[in-house]
Amino acid sequence: MAKRLTHNTLIIGNWKMNGDTARNEVLLSELLPALSNLKGVDVVVCPPLPYLSQVVHLLAPSNVVLGAQNLNHQTAGAHTGETSAGMLVDLGCHYVLVGHSERRAFHGEHDEWVAAKFAAALGAGMVPVLCVGETFAQRQVHETESVVTSQLNAVLQRVGIDQLCRGVIAYEPVWAIGTGETASPEQAQAVHQHIRQWLTLQNAKQAADCRILYGGSVNARNAEKLFSQPDIDGGLIGGASLDATSFIAVCVAAQR
Ligand code: 13P
Secondary structure: OOOOOOOOEEEEEEOOOOOOHHHHHHHHHHHHHHHOOOOOEEEEEEOOHHHHHHHHHHHOOOOOEEEEOOOEOOOOOOOOOOOEHHHHHHOOOOEEEEOOHHHHHHOOOOHHHHHHHHHHHHHOOOEEEEEEOOOHHHHHOOOHHHHHHHHHHHHHHHHHHHHHOOOEEEEOOHHHOOOOOOOOHHHHHHHHHHHHHHHHHHOHHHHHHOEEEEEOOOOOOOHHHHHOOOOOOEEEEOHHHHOHHHHHHHHHHOOO
C-alpha cells in the first residue's frame, strides 16, 4: 500500500433542509470563534440553497468554507428550479454533495446522474463529495461492499480514477443516517478499507491520497473513535452540525 499523505481531517456539516436567516446567524456566531483555533482540521458547512449568499458573507472572516447540498449537471437552460455548478461557484461554494442517499431515495437520482453531477462539479472547479452507502436490507444480505463498489464504479467509468480522487468520498450507511444508530468504528473502518482497496486496484498512489469521510449519526460522543480509524479521513455530519456545542465537539475530536 502506498504511503498516505497527511491531509487535514475534513469535517462537513450538512444542514439539510434546516435553518432560517436568524438561526443561521446565531449558529455561525457561536461556531466560528470556537473553530478559529482548530489544528489539522478543515471545516465546511452546506446550508440550504436559499441561504448560500447569507452564509458566504458570515463565513468571510473565518477559516470555514462554503459547500452546497446539490447541483444540476447541466450548465444552463430550461430546467425550472435547478441550480448549475457555475451558479454555486458564483455564490462562493467550494464543495458540493452529490448522490446523498436522501436524493437517491426521494428524488430518483440514479448512479449515472450522480456521475454526471460529479463531473459537472469538478468541471466548474468545485470539490464534489460523492455519497455512497447501503440500506439496512442490503447489509443484512451482505451486499454492503457490492453496493458501494457499484456506486463508486459509475463515477469511475465517467471520470476516471484521477478525477474521482480529486473529489471526496463519503461512506454513509443509509441505516445510520438520522437514526441515532452509528456504524461502530470497526464496521465503518471495514467499509472504508474496502473502498481504499478498491481504489488501490485502480491506482495505488491516488488511493492512498483520496479522502474518505464517514457519515451517519456522528456526534460528540462517538466522533473521536470513528476519526481515529486508519481509513477514516473525517466526517459528514447531519443533525449534530445544527447544534453549535455538538458540532464544535465533533470538530475538536477531529484534530490530529
Ligand atoms: P446524521 O448525522 O443526522 O445521521 O446525518 C448524516 C448525513 O446524512 C450527513 O449527510
